[in-house]
Amino acid sequence: MKISVQRYRATGGFRKSLKKRLVSSRTLIPAMIVGSIILLACLHVWQRVYVMGLVKEVSVLEKENNNLKDLVKKSNMEITELSRLSRIEEIATEQLGLTRTGSENLYTLSISRDDYKAEGLDDVVTSLKKIAENLPVLNETKAATNGIFESDEE
Template sequence: MATSLRKFKETVEMRAGFFHRVRTHRHFSTGLVLAVFVIVACIHVWQRVHVIRLSQQVGALREENRNLIDATKKVRSEVAALSMGSRVESYAADSLGLLPVTAERLVIIDRDQPTKEVKADELGTVLSSIKRVSDHLPVLSEAQAEPAEFQPIRFDSLAEPEAEP
């Protein structure tokens, strides 16, 4: 009878599931604790690497922010220097040949004052003046236009006219 019981026990162990056999192994608890420890250690190392990478990115972004603030300050000071009234006046006088406005040439328009309505006869006078001026303007059709007739626009009224070849 001892032999039949032994055969039955071995067949039961063979039929038992893989997980049941692993759980009943004598080193299962030690292996499980070791596996959990290794997993926790890997997560801790990954977390530290991730934190270090993020701190490097924060440092780079702070440096970039500091550089952008410096660039903004430089641009603002440059704009302030370029938009100074005395600089604009000297540029207008030297390059463009403009003169300061005198009291006789200064016209002040009051926005609060109601605008003067244009009468029909004044409008007719303006239109006839424009028509007379337009009659004296040269007319050039597409057939008459040639590329050699292009004349450059002079922006500097004080500049010497260029000698044509």
């Protein structure tokens, strides 16, 4: 039993002495400095590579954005060209065989817009009233109580 206790004490002493030797050694601090410099250098290189990848991705997206803007401009120009009145009249007369009518064949429909607006406004008002019925009610007492609790939290 004495031998095993002595061996155990010796192992513990060895561990303690190893820790003491590492902490008190002259090479630990320079090794930690060199290790941290290497770690920071690796981190810096990784960061630069990552940023360069992001720059490439941004340039690709900018090119795609510019191409889409050009496509939108071309489409708008094409819409303007196709919706010219002179072009539409030409197609109507030549291809479809349509002719202009005289004023005796025209009839104007008038729609009273006020009726439609009033109906829509009534619907909005009733919807807002229904929403207001379901909203929570806050009186002065509740507001004061909430103000007290909010000031305590800060």
